[in-house]
Amino acid sequence: MKRMYYVSRFSRALSGQDIDRIGESAQRYNRQREITGFLVCLGDAFFQVLEGAGDEVDRLYHERIAPDERHKDLLRLKTEPEVEERLFPDWSMKVFNLNNAAESLPFAFREMLSSLLESHRIIAEYTQPSLLEMLEQGIRPTSVAPRRERVTVLYSDIIGFSRFAEHVAAEELIGLVNSHAEICSAAVIGEGGQVNKLTGDGVLAYFPGRSPDSAIEAALSILGEMARQRAASDATSAHRHLYGGVGLVHGMVHEGNVGSPLKRDFTILGNTVNLASRIESMTRDLDVRLTIDGSVIRSATREYPFESLGKHLLKGQSKELELFTLRTLSRLDIKDVYRDIEAFVTQGP
Ligand SMILES: Cc1cc2nc3c(=O)[nH]c(=O)nc-3n(C[C@H](O)[C@H](O)[C@H](O)COP(=O)(O)O)c2cc1C
Known part of the structure; x- marks a missing residue:
């Protein structure tokens, strides 16, 4: 009963x-x-x-x-x-x-x-939805044993955030972080994923129990919505310069409780998670909006126009990885983006 x-x-x-x-x-x-x-x-x-x-x-x-x-x-x-x-x-x-x-x-x-x-x-x-779901089902999250799970991890963060952080007013900075977090959360939840963490200007999300297609679709929604918000913002707003990079990796993670009774988190850990943020940071080096690891391509079920960006040795990794993007996404001229952000934060609109 x-x-x-x-x-x-x-x-x-x-x-x-x-x-x-x-x-x-x-x-x-x-x-x-x-x-x-x-x-x-x-x-x-x-x-x-x-x-x-x-x-x-x-x-x-x-x-x-x-x-x-x-x-x-x-x-x-x-x-x-x-x-x-x-x-x-x-x-x-x-x-x-x-x-x-x-x-x-x-x-x-x-x-x-x-x-x-x-x-x-x-x-x-x-609180993360996965934790609330457990409570609703009568499961005590602290009693859940750690488990290994195959997921796609999505990491997105705001380009040039440290420049904004140094120069713009607190409300505007938080407004930027909130817009980015809201755009990412809506896209991730809309595709059946979980937002795991807001890491300041970054969002870490994952998609358990489904093909990486959902994560690819979420990444496309994030980039599309950011472009819409930039276009809709006037020149006096930092939102006019809201650009994000997105990284995707598919692989095994450990899911479970970390911390102590003083501060607990129900989270995902492992190389796949670290890799997602490393891969995301490569968007700046490669002038792209989205970087994808080969593991995503191998497990995707739909046909996407993947394009190789060559092999790269990422920080903290022992092997070179071939990275990909989607051919249909326009390239990001990162130098122009940084120049515009610099002009905005130092001279104003
Ligand atoms: C706060 C609240 C509690 C309810 N609890 C019950 C319940 O215990 N059992 C039930 O059959 N319906 C419950 N309902 C639903 C309605 O009483 C019921 O579905 C609705 O009046 C349709 O009733 P009908 O089948 O008589 O048209 C609850 C509704 C509300 C707002």
Whole structure:
């Protein structure tokens, strides 16, 4: 049996009658499917516990509860995938509408619940999706053993960032980093990848369990969106000079917990990860926007117009590697880009 806990927020004002209606319809359905639990309504928040057969709880959550337009911002707090006994065997869905209660205790609970909810949502924004997924499935991330996995790693960073960092105002610098991170995150998530880390002006992402095609498509979206943003920015904005290089490598990584209780990270490690940033830095030497390792080409399933950039000995590597780019991407005249950035940061637009 499975037990699941989630919180959500009203999407609009709901009356006592609205809450009763949710409860009645829930009880009718839950009784038939042997689902038990309770629903607390406090301020503009719901807190619900559902327990029953695993597939029934999942179906109820995904097909009836999540799509219900009366609430939004659903956040699964915890799932216990294998519980032996019900905690609430007599409640097919007991509703506690604490907004109706006259005493002051519900007010105290409402404050507690809303502050917990608020901090949980903020922490969720800072946390990697893979970690949240584990929590939602009832897996304790700290108990997950390290594993080896074949992935494509994508690394992107902002060209000339140290020059911007030295000269432009803090808000503008952070704006640049945020735009780059947002462009990369949207492209990576859109192609089914995971953003692993924001490394200042860099973004480290990976694509587990799929061919490198997704990473290539994400790289193309990143470069396309950056070009659009440059074109849409006026001459007074540093965004006019937002250029990034992207590097792609396919290979084995170690995925797991690193750190200590003082500071933990659930991350990927290994030569494939190091190589991605080394390969990305070669965009500057080779005047290209995208550098690709041969491992990506060997595993790609679609036909891409790969073009060899010759063999290179990269820092920290013992063997020369043949690097590639896509013939269809226009070349980057790195000297021009640096010259324009230099002129922008020293003389202004
Ligand atoms: C906060 C909240 C909790 C809900 N809990 C349940 C539930 O436990 N069981 C259920 O079948 N539906 C639940 N629902 C969904 C609705 O009650 C139900 O899908 C919707 O009213 C359609 O009902 P109908 O089948 O009677 O038209 C919940 C909806 C909300 C907003």
